[in-house]
Amino acid sequence: MTLPRLDNDTVRGLAVAERVCVRPIMSRLTDTETGDTRTVLIPCGSTRETVCPSCADRARRLRMQQCREGWHLTEEPTTDHDDNGQNDDENEENDSDGNGQDDGDGGARRVRSTRRRDDADDLPRPPKQHTTLGRSFDTPDGKTYRPSMFVTLTMPSYGRVTREGVPVDPDSYDYRRAALDALHFPKVVDRFWQNLRRATGMPVQYFATVEPQRRLAPHLHAAVRGTFPRALIRQVVAATYHQLWWPPHDEVVYDGDRLPVWDEHAGGYCDPDTGALLPTWDAALDALDADPDAEPAHVVRFGTQIDMQGILAGTPAADRRVGYLTKYLTKNISDDIDTDEPSAARQAHIDRIAHEVRWLPCAPTCANWLRFGVQPKNTRPGLVPGLCRSKAHDRDHLGLGGRRVLVSRRWTGKTLTEHKADRAAVVRTVLAEAGVEMDDHGEFSATATRSDGQPRYVWSTVKPGDTDAPSYLRLIAHAITRRQAWREQYEQAKQRAGPPGPNLSATIPGAATAA
Known part of the structure; x- marks a missing residue:
């Protein structure tokens, strides 16, 4: 009997089932001592299910561990590093009321009056506490409870929507405001955490995710360590806002084929008809600062829900x-959660939002400023409105170009890499207790050297079209076979070794060996 041939689609399906990366990076490894050469697959590391379901699921599970580990801590975590990927801005800032103007390039910071808006209530300022742990409660039977909170914040209404999340009346739906709120959603989220810390006097710690609602407006889910009065949180939400002190960009000046042209001698963009040089970014901000009656270009607030x-x-x-927080991290913002085929009305809704975010400026350096008669910051030739490279303008992101996971630095005191090492420590400990010899993780190390001090292993990228490169089908099939063997070996080791010890952290000295 002739066995059926496996095509790429079949192998890809098997790879997804076995959680093997379906679009790995192929690298060529050469041992300069022996001359041996082999092809090594490096996982792509994508966090999107549409790109690589296996890597996306692995990243989601890692985030679940990170969330679970820091939510109900009973001891203060230690932080011996500064992880830029985990935002924890606990410093008092001059623009604490949302009036500052930061160009985001490390240059001079423009600060307007810090007086709060008349329509925003003042918040309490209790004495500071230097603990990140929540309050504990003792019961008469001797038990101690330390509860925490799960908080969801939404954006305001832009118009009535149906159960499907599409506008009842698309003509009256405020798409421009929805797009602006999405583009600047990270700013108002930062303001909320700053205000909550000041109103509670505590360095509040959180694990938060940014997700789209059914209407495709962003909202925030957050696991918060400790508990705080609900009335206080509502007060903080109502008093939180972000003012966008940018040049006005509500009226289009140049559009279609009539766009500003680059003047090499002037070093900037000029009016295509008169040749007059467009105002620079700094000049536009100077004019805004000089106007005593100037209003912010946009104000971002949370909704009442x-x-x-x-x-x-x-x-x-x-x-x-924890599962709900990380459920949709592998999805794009515009992905339809309930069905693979969105209706025509929903497709039109996505198109309208995508159109707005494509043409609105996302940053001071955005090329879309040319549409509104202002030269972008750090201007250069070749800028074309509507073709800004920021992913915030992509249809997949619909304005949300920033991080989807927001974690405070003292949530666990660990980086994501250290959490990954903890997960590996569990596997290593189980295998060691079962007497299984583990692979040498120092193999092919970049620090391994020959006797003359030169690197022993040399890595190079396998380029498309290389005749000596193995086929995709062959490499993925080999990775699937190896993953199946590892899983079988691990399951047998777990049965022989029994349940793991209570502390298998790879980042706490002696923890894994003590277990």
Whole structure:
């Protein structure tokens, strides 16, 4: 009997089932001592299911571990590093009321009056506390509980929508405001955490994710360590805003084929008809500062729908919330969650939002400023409105070009790399206790040298069209076979070794060996 040939689609399906990367980076490894050459697959590391389901699922599970580990801590975490990927801005800033103007390039910072808006309430300023742990409660039977919170914040209404999340009346739906709110959503989220810390007097710690609602407006889910009065959180949300002190960009000056042209001698963009040089970014801001009646170009606020829940450690509710926080991290903002084929009305809704975010400026350096008669910051030739490279303008992101996961630095005191090492430590410990000899992780190390001090291993990229490169099908099939063997070996080791010890951290000295 002739066995059926496996095509790329079949192998890809098997790879997804076995959680093997379906679009790995092929690298050629050469041992300069022996002359041996082999092809090594490096996982792509994508966090999007549409790109690589296996890597996206692995990244999501890692985030679940990070969220679960820091939510109900009973001891202060230690931080011996400064992880730029984990935002924890606990410093008092001059523009704490959302009036500052930061160009985002490390240059001079423009600060307007810090007086709060008349339509925003003042917040309490209690004495500072230097603990990140929540309050504990003792019961008469001797038990101690340290509850935490699960908070959801939404954006305001832009118009009535149906159950499908599409506008009842698309003509009256405020698409421009929805797009601006999405583009500047990270700013108002930062303001919320700053205000909450000041109103509570505590360095509040959080694990938050940014996701789209059914109407495709962003909203925030956050696991917050400790509990705070619900009335105070509502007060903080109502008093939180971000003012966008940018030049006005509500009226299009240049569009279509009539766009500003680059003048090599002037070093800037000029009017295509008169040849007059367009105002520079700094000149436009100077004019804004000089106008005593100037208003912010946009003000971002949260909506009135707020959900707050108290969560106890070790309960099914805590596990469900961790899963809910990370459920949609592998999806694009514009992906339809309930069905693979969105309706025509929903498709039109996505098109309208995508059109708005494509043409609105996302940053001071955005090429779209040329449409509004202002030269972008750090201007250069070749800028074309509508072709800004920021992913915020992409249809997949719909204005949300920033990070989807926001984690405060003292949530666990660990980087994501250290959490990954902890997961590997569990596997290594189980295999070691079962007497299974592990692979040498120092193999092919970049620090390995020959006797003359030169690197022993040389890495090079396998380029498309290389005749000596193995086929995609062959490499993925080999990776699937190896993954199946590893899983079988690990399951057998778990049965022989029994349950793992309580502390298998790879980042705490002696923890894994002590277990």
